[in-house]
Amino acid sequence: MNDLIEIEEQYLWTFMSDKKKGLIEAFDLVLPDVSHRFYVRYLLNNLKRAGYSGMTLKNALWKAASTTTIDRFDTCGTDLFELDKDAYAWLSAKVPSEWSRSHFSSLPKCDILLNNQCEVFNKFILDARNKSIVKLLETIKHLLMTRINSNRKKAEKWNLNDICPTIKKNLAKTMKKAANYIPKRSNMWNYEVIGPVEGVPCKHAISLIWLKNDEVLNYVDDFYKVDTYQKIYEASILPMNGSDFWPKSSNPPQFPPSYLNNKKKGKK
Structure with missing residues (x-):
């Protein structure tokens, strides 16, 4: 393994x-x-x-x-x-x-607590799950092939030097809330920020970035940038010939498992 x-x-x-x-x-x-x-x-x-x-x-x-x-x-x-x-x-x-x-470690750029993504994928392949193994895999291949292409084409319309639209929208909401924070400078490296309790993304940090007349977007991790998104979807799942053109195998054909009737005689 x-x-x-x-x-x-x-x-x-x-x-x-x-x-x-x-x-x-x-x-x-x-x-x-x-x-x-x-x-x-x-x-x-x-x-x-x-x-x-x-x-x-x-x-x-x-x-x-x-x-x-x-x-x-x-x-x-x-x-x-x-x-x-x-x-x-x-x-x-x-x-x-x-x-x-x-x-949580700060290395993964995701803080999810649920398996919603798995549930969405399971719903995504719901029809395919009732098919035979080969048909199941073919259906999943077609679904992913078209989805990857769709995401790639969508990202081509975005500004390469920008961050992804959903992240940008969330950041705008956080920046609006950061207006309620007041940074107080202690020395070159230390500040005290007065305001409501801290959350993630950190409004305290945004208030300090503004104090230094810097751009908030400069501090967004590369993980959330359009360039990274485009790299994720730059590869394609290529089409393939139908089963009639597949190489012939010398192995014996695979058969479904035997059906076992566990009902006892005389009972329905």
């Missing part, structure tokens, strides 16, 4: 899962240096199965998962402890870097 999966700079990769039995052990064997995240929805389900439930407890866990600073994460832990000491003990056994934004 190690020979089949080769990923350079594994520390830059993050995998999200529901932590099925044996999955983490497999990662430790094949990809030992990647980071892991745990879908918070599955974490809630496991918490419920462990005997701890209720809307108040659910909200407390989501607050701890969504917070962006370690200090506020610790405060959320205190609130959770006061709600239910046993639930707090159960959650404390989970590694915070796997489910709370406050402990």
Whole structure:
């Protein structure tokens, strides 16, 4: 298995899962240096199965998962402890870097807590999932081929030196909120920013960038730029001939598994 999966700079990769039995052990064997995240929805389900439930407890866990600073994460832990000491003990056994934004690495440029992207993809291939293996793969190939081309053509209309439209829209909202922050300079390197509590992206940083008469766009990571988006979709999934033109295999044909009727005689 190690020979089949080769990923350079594994520390830059993050995998999200529901932590099925044996999955983490497999990662430790094949990809030992990647980071892991745990879908918070599955974490809630496991918490419920462990005997701890209720809307108040659910909200407390989501607050701890969504917070962006370690200090506020610790405060959320205190609130959770006061709600239910046993639930707090159960959650404390989970590694915070796997489910709370406050402990996420800054290397991945994504802070998602759910598997919505997987759900969207599953819906995307819903019709294909009922087909045979070859038809399934062909359908997925066609869907991805046209989608990649569509995204590539869309990005060609964007300014290459700009950031992606959705990111730019989100940044504009953050910049509007940053107007409520007042930076106070201490020395060449240190500032104190007065304003509401901090979030991500950081309004404090934007207020300092303005104080230095600099451009906010200069501080946006390359990950969010149009140039990066275009590089992601520059490769194409090429068309291929129909099955009549495929090379003939000398292997015996594959047949579907045998159907087993588990109904006992005399029962419907």
